Amino acid sequence: MKLSEIYKSTVPILSFEVFPPKPEVPLENVMGLIGNLKEYSPSFISVTYGAGGSSRDRTIEIASRIKREHGVESVAHLTCVGQTRSEMDRILADLKENGISNILALRGDPPRNQPDFDFLRGEFKYASDLIEYIRQKGNFGIAAAAYAEGHRGCRYIDKDWENLKRKVDCGVDVLITQLFYDNRLFYHFRDTVRKMGVKVPIVPGIMPIFNSRQIRRILSLCGASMPPDVLIMLDKYGESDQDMYRAGVEYAIHQIQDLMSEGVDGVHLEIMNKPELAEDVLKGLPRV
Ligand SMILES: Cc1cc2nc3c(=O)[nH]c(=O)nc-3n(C[C@H](O)[C@H](O)[C@H](O)COP(=O)(O)OP(=O)(O)OC[C@H]3O[C@@H](n4cnc5c(N)ncnc54)[C@H](O)[C@@H]3O)c2cc1C
Numbered sequence: 001m002k003l004s005e006i007y008k009s010t011v012p013i014l015s016f017e018v019f020p021p022k023p024e025v026p027l028e029n030v031m032g033l034i035g036n037l038k039e040y041s042p043s044f045i046s047v048t049y050g051a052g053g054s055s056r057d058r059t060i061e062i063a064s065r066i067k068r069e070h071g072v073e074s075v076a077h078l079t080c081v082g083q084t085r086s087e088m089d090r091i092l093a094d095l096k097e098n099g100i101s102n103i104l105a106l107r108g109d110p111p112r113n114q115p116d117f118d119f120l121r122g123e124f125k126y127a128s129d130l131i132e133y134i135r136q137k138g139n140f141g142i143a144a145a146a147y148a149e150g151h152r153g154c155r156y157i158d159k160d161w162e163n164l165k166r167k168v169d170c171g172v173d174v175l176i177t178q179l180f181y182d183n184r185l186f187y188h189f190r191d192t193v194r195k196m197g198v199k200v201p202i203v204p205g206i207m208p209i210f211n212s213r214q215i216r217r218i219l220s221l222c223g224a225s226m227p228p229d230v231l232i233m234l235d236k237y238g239e240s241d242q243d244m245y246r247a248g249v250e251y252a253i254h255q256i257q258d259l260m261s262e263g264v265d266g267v268h269l270e271i272m273n274k275p276e277l278a279e280d281v282l283k284g285l286p287r288v
Pocket of ligand 1: 047048049050051052077078079104105106107108109125126127128144145146151152153154159160161163164166167176177178179205
């Protein structure tokens with residue numbers, strides 16, 4: 001089923017994000033995890049794409065098997081940085097042959113060790129170029145990334161949201177946000193882009209905090225901010241993995257409850273391939 005159909009639902013849509021394991025780890029590990037996640041009847045499971053396409057084959061295989069073996073809809077993440085149009089044609093054909101109906105279309109980050117990488121020299125400069133291309137070439141549902149705090153590469157937040165509006169106008173069915181921990185930022189973002197004419201569903205990406213070192217690293221990489229209550233929580237529980245995990249799950253439950261009370265279109269749970277994290281968060285919530 002295409003994303004546009006999925007989000008016609010009148011109840012909030014639950015979805016999960018998983019990532020392909022490292023090449024030396026058997027795929028069956030992640031396929032077992034999918035079996036666990038299926039228990040929660042997600043509307044789809046998305047599979048991330050390793051930086052620079054490093055996990056391409058595994059992303060496609062996992063997304064394909066999620067559908068084929070588990071009967072759950074899937075979304076394959078896909079980045080266009082450094083790709084030519086003819087390479088993209090091959091990837092889109094591969095996705096189609098593998099029965100994948102939905103793509104989360106992204107620009108991607110600069111290659112590692114090339115901080116001065118010039119995106120403007122590529123055949124695809126922005127995610128909007130990829131979205132336009134997919135719309136012309138294939139019959140896919142298309143999701144795109146959004147940033148409640150603005151993308152870290154854009155100096156002005158209002159400029160980033162103008163770019164987002166342009167991207168949506170290229171043919172996006174749904175926006176999924178980068179993680180955030182202060183819902184007020186999301187509400188401000190959502191209200192602002194709605195006023196700018198963005199009409200597609202806007203789904204918060206939620207990553208429950210389960211380890212203080214890991215979350216500090218993730219935030220430093222993606223540029224999302226740490227609100228004071230999360231900082232206090234990390235100071236208080238960060239020394240004990242068990243206490244941190246419990247506090248992080250509790251925080252995610254409150255965060256999602258609040259988002260649901262404000263009528264979000266769905267919740268995209270980034271559970272870092274930890275099914276127990278999905279279970280502990282979801283059991284604290286009414287059916288999402
Ligand atoms: C939900 C989600 C899932 C993700 N999954 C992955 C993944 O699987 N693999 C991966 O490698 N990365 C992933 N990322 C990270 C993403 O690749 C990076 O954040 C990347 O830096 C930007 O990608 P984008 O698609 O948002 O880019 P774009 O939408 O192209 O935006 C990139 C920057 O360019 C600016 N911009 C856009 N259009 C224009 C224009 N016309 N003129 C000037 N400036 C412009 C934007 O304001 C922004 O600063 C994900 C991010 C999110 C939020």
